Amino acid sequence: MNCPLDYLDPDRAKSAAGHRAPAAGRAGPTGLPAERTQGAANTERAYRADLTHYTDWCAVQGIDGLPTTPALLGQYVSELAPIRKWATISRRLAAVRKWHELHQLDTPIDDHWLRATLKGIQRQHGTHAEQAPAFGAAQLKRIVGGLITESDGVPRFGPLRDKVALLLGFTGAFRRSELVALNVEQLHFSDDGVVVTYHGSKTNQVGQREEKALFYSADPAICPVRTLQRWVALLERPTGPLLVRVRKANELTQERLTDQSINLLVKKYLGDRYSAHSLRASFVTTAKLNGADDSEIMQQTKHKTSAMIRRYTRLDSIKQHNAAKKLGW
Incomplete structure (x- = not known):
């Protein structure tokens, strides 16, 4: 044959x-x-x-x-x-x-x-599916922490929006379609952080209300909540698309970003081998390495089974998550 x-x-x-x-x-x-x-x-x-x-x-x-x-x-x-x-x-x-x-x-x-x-x-x-690779948390911290979002007291809308997209996509474990569909009115800030509400996703096609929580970081340069607060303040409107196009003259628009623009954004900062899906895979992998259990991860990713969490976990290095570290030798 x-x-x-x-x-x-x-x-x-x-x-x-x-x-x-x-x-x-x-x-x-x-x-x-x-x-x-x-x-x-x-x-x-x-x-x-x-x-x-x-x-x-x-x-x-x-x-x-x-x-x-x-x-x-x-x-x-x-x-x-x-x-x-x-x-x-x-x-x-x-x-x-x-x-x-x-x-x-x-x-x-x-x-x-x-x-x-x-x-x-x-x-x-064969049936092997090529998966989006995960990046390390330290790698993302260096990238978002190094973004220059202000020059001579003037906000640089493009880099700030990109920082919001990367932080929100990673810490919220959002799919790119969910990210670009978010509106300002779906963000609910509090002393603890921010709760993002949205309706409908790949695993929730009947439009039920879902929530994700983001929390303050000790480092303001990589804090998703503070970054979001600053971005929303600069948008100067209580409703409408959250992630929008920025014209070359540093001019904000109200034109919503597309799925593909999130993919290109990730490749721009992290490299061509990564995709928008790497944001979710990296969230799962980082959370697992830091001791989160499947139920905690599923609370953010909205996966329905632990099997999907295992599928999303990228532990490619033999030195990661290895029982040989726990032999007490």
Whole structure:
């Protein structure tokens, strides 16, 4: 089985190549119905993008890909497997599943033959997902502590906003989509620190109210609460987007930052190997190294299981979190 297409049953592959599926209800350009996909906005955008990739592939084959068949999906995945990570393939299959669910059709993803085919492809090509690396707390302290946020008594809005984003993303363990969606009115300051309230996230798609707490640091230069207080004061408004674009002339706007801008910001200060997701991974790793238990970490990350905490923990050095230190030798 050197060729991925060998996983396909010839009869099934033949039927897939000639597949001309009838339309199943009104669909938009991506094949998704007009109604929303009942998820967070980022999830919906991802479904649409992934479904577009699949339907474009079908168009090249001269096939109407929706509704689809197990054989057609097997062919699609076998062509993707040598060039795409399994996480990407799984996401695209999830989009196809969602399309069928929204059209109240049986999903071919659960077909026994397809599941066996996918396992075969996984064995041949592997399923390891590349994870966003974590940075060290000392590294972030040096970076944010060294940012020049004022010159001759005049605030430098760009560096100050970046400092807010890095500190908030790390100490609050925020996803980038959550960060850019925050508004000023969601910050509630007190003598203890600040509580951030928000509604809806990747793991809370029904919009329930959630809270995260940030606390004062002994070092004002890296304190997330003091930095936020200063930034909010300079915004001079009680409502509206928290993280906004800054024009080259050091002029504040009310234009909300995008998900991608947070990713670029992290790379700018920490290096190209890092991403916005490194903020959360670094929070989990740093908290674990400092003795936090899973329930404490989950209170901030909003993960639902300890298994996800273990997945997020990046203890790559053999010297970290090693039982050999506790032998009493």
